[in-house]
Amino acid sequence: xxxxxxxxxxxxxxxxxxxxxxxxxxxxxxxxxxxxxxxxxxxxxxxxxxxxxxxxxxxxxxxxxxxxxxxxxxxxxxxxxxxxxxxxxxxxxxxxxxxxxxxxxxxxxxxxxxxxxxxxxxxxxxxxxxxxxxxxxxxxxxxxxxxxxxxxxxxxxxxxxxxxxxxxxxxxxxxxxxxxxxxxxxxxxxxxxxxxxxxxxxxxxxxxxxxxxxxxxxxxxxxxxxxxxxxxxxxxxxxxxxxxxxxxxxxxxxxxxxxxxxxxxxxxxxxxxxxxxxxxxxxxxxxxxxxxxxxxxxxxxxxxxxxxxxxxxxxxxxxxxxxxxxxxxxx
Amino acid sequence: xxxxxxxxxxxxxxxxxxxxxxxxxxxxxxxxxxxxxxxxxxxxxxxxxxxxxxxxxxxxxxxxxxxxxxxxxxxxxxxxxxxxxxxxxxxxxxxxxxxxxxxxxxxxxxxxxxxxxxxxxxxxxxxxxxxxxxxxxxxxxxxxxxxxxxxxxxxxxxxxxxxxxxxxxxxxxxxxxxxxxxxxxxxxxxxxxxxxxxxxxxxxxxxxxxxxxxxxxxxxxxxxxxxxxxxxxxxxxxxxxxxxxxxxxxxxxxxxxxxxxxxxxx
Numbered sequence: 001x002x003x004x005x006x007x008x009x010x011x012x013x014x015x016x017x018x019x020x021x022x023x024x025x026x027x028x029x030x031x032x033x034x035x036x037x038x039x040x041x042x043x044x045x046x047x048x049x050x051x052x053x054x055x056x057x058x059x060x061x062x063x064x065x066x067x068x069x070x071x072x073x074x075x076x077x078x079x080x081x082x083x084x085x086x087x088x089x090x091x092x093x094x095x096x097x098x099x100x101x102x103x104x105x106x107x108x109x110x111x112x113x114x115x116x117x118x119x120x121x122x123x124x125x126x127x128x129x130x131x132x133x134x135x136x137x138x139x140x141x142x143x144x145x146x147x148x149x150x151x152x153x154x155x156x157x158x159x160x161x162x163x164x165x166x167x168x169x170x171x172x173x174x175x176x177x178x179x180x181x182x183x184x185x186x187x188x189x190x191x192x193x194x195x196x197x198x199x200x201x202x203x204x205x206x207x208x209x210x211x212x213x214x215x216x217x218x219x220x221x222x223x224x225x226x227x228x229x230x231x232x233x234x235x236x237x238x239x240x241x242x243x244x245x246x247x248x249x250x251x252x253x254x255x256x257x258x259x260x261x262x263x264x265x266x267x268x269x270x271x272x273x274x275x276x277x278x279x280x281x282x283x284x285x286x287x288x289x290x291x292x293x294x295x296x297x298x299x300x301x302x303x304x305x306x307x308x309x310x311x312x313x314x315x316x317x318x319x320x321x322x323x324x325x326x327x328x329x330x331x
Numbered sequence: 332x333x334x335x336x337x338x339x340x341x342x343x344x345x346x347x348x349x350x351x352x353x354x355x356x357x358x359x360x361x362x363x364x365x366x367x368x369x370x371x372x373x374x375x376x377x378x379x380x381x382x383x384x385x386x387x388x389x390x391x392x393x394x395x396x397x398x399x400x401x402x403x404x405x406x407x408x409x410x411x412x413x414x415x416x417x418x419x420x421x422x423x424x425x426x427x428x429x430x431x432x433x434x435x436x437x438x439x440x441x442x443x444x445x446x447x448x449x450x451x452x453x454x455x456x457x458x459x460x461x462x463x464x465x466x467x468x469x470x471x472x473x474x475x476x477x478x479x480x481x482x483x484x485x486x487x488x489x490x491x492x493x494x495x496x497x498x499x500x501x502x503x504x505x506x507x508x509x510x511x512x513x514x515x516x517x518x519x520x521x522x523x524x525x526x527x528x529x530x531x532x533x534x535x536x537x538x539x540x541x542x543x544x545x546x547x548x549x550x551x552x553x554x555x556x557x558x559x560x561x562x563x564x565x566x567x568x569x570x571x572x573x574x575x576x577x578x579x580x581x582x583x584x585x586x587x588x589x590x591x592x593x594x595x596x597x
Contacts, residue, residue: 099485101485169493
């Protein structure tokens with residue numbers, strides 16, 4: 001698929017289940033997608049849809065109760081069978097993460113420079129402390145922080161500055177894939193815009209790919225080349241940004257876009273999606289949007305919809321677009 | 332509060348360190364008539380063997396502090412690493428260690444110390460070890476619970492995301508963040524350790540006479556209480572009370588300083 005584009009990360013039928021006493025919670029279920037070189041894929045969905053689990057699962061930093069199945073290739077290497085030791089070598093170097101809350105994602109008692117030295121030395125023990133500091137100042141300069149602040153502690157920075165620091169920290173080793181998990185959620189709108197702009201610049205500068213996880217459709221509109229919509233553990237639609245915004249096919253994507261609040265004061269009516277997402281505990285076959293979907297068919301309840309390839313680069317997980325629905329009777 | 336405690340502790344530390352210089356008499360040999368009440372010659376009086384009580388109390392501080400510090404350090408050396416591992420690794424190891432530590436913890440402290448001391452015999456190190464056994468679970472529990480909560484902090488997850496190894500996370504991210512509470516437990520335990528040590532010596536399981544020891548002097552003195560020789564138990568007892576109070580005040584103040592929210596409850 002998509003000849004000519006280098007695939008950096010490919011997920012095939014990727015599943016993440018949290019094992020509980022009551023049975024598996026299927027937080028991510030059957031996700032297949034690719035991330036191309038130098039591209040940003042936005043993952044959107046409401047709280048609890050599995051988008052953050054998916055992000056952490058790519059680094060394999062989930063709690064012990066999580067079980068991963070399927071295939072995840074990073075530059076051709078399957079991550080699923082990799083041991084913790086092998087993953088430690090990849091984390092931070094090949095694949096890194098920017099977290100949601102910059103106020104708590106830095107060790108409060110470590111100086112800024114120690115965060116950098118730690119990261120660099122972990123992966124490149126041969127680098128001297130001076131070289132590491134040089135790399136750190138360069139990375140800080142890239143995010144607009146003066147190197148004079150290397151000796152400061154995280155609490156001496158504002159939220160926006162800390163997030164810049166996190167970004168600098170996550171790109172200092174030039175990873176091929178950066179996972180940004182709600183990187184701007186806890187920041188105010190002005191700082192948000194600056195951080196997004198910065199992330200865009202940095203990404204094109206270091207030529208990495210990015211998976212941007214957010215519930216903010218405005219953020220992905222700004223940043224993403226392609227957008228994946230997740231609902232209750234399923235990746236329900238994946239398409240280029242404009243397609244998602246102007247020609248969404250999945251009923252959930254359509255409903256989601258209609259429920260975005262806007263600043264137009266003439267349009268005071270806010271539409272929303274009736275009902276709640278299903279519990280993911282022991283969830284079985286069938287489309288997970290079935291109870292809230294305006295176009296539910298009989299087949300939707302019985303069988304999980306396939307990933308339907310509408311055209312190149314546009315996938316919808318919905319029976320409405322499956323060719324073989326005729327046989328399974330619409331009703 | 333911490334200041335008052337600190338002053339008391341410093342006074343006792345100095346007394347212990349310079350006991351040989353300050354004490355007017357050798358605490359283990361006869362220095363005057365027996366059963367003398369406090370006077371200018373013997374400001375704390377003398378005991379049944381004619382030994383100077385003031386010198387004995389001074390030298391007793393040395394033993395009390397030495398054993399208390401040794402006991403607490405041994406307890407910390409056992410409790411902290413086990414607590415770190417247990418809290419960080421979790422799972423079956425955590426279950427087993429917690430079970431063992433809770434079992435130890437459920438014994439009344441002095442009874443357990445008596446049992447261990449009875450097995451090990453007297454002597455400074457043995458007493459310290461038997462007290463340490465009692466207090467190791469305190470460290471274990473505090474550390475384990477703190478580690479379990481710090482483990483889920485975002486910066487620990489972030490450390491994993493940059494590829495930090497488990498040892499690095501444990502010693503660079505987790506341990507430094509639990510140390511403040513260790514310091515508080517440490518100073519609180521010192522007070523308890525002094526009481527336990529005095530208790531053991533009182534029961535004859537502590538330091539062998541004639542080494543000056545508050546607990547021993549207390550039990551020695553109480554035999555003559557009916558003769559109205561109050562000074563023989565008054566001064567060792569007072570020394571224990573004041574020193575324990577000093578440690579308590581100090582640890583309380585330290586706790587308020589390190590965890591500023593504690594003081595603002597009302």
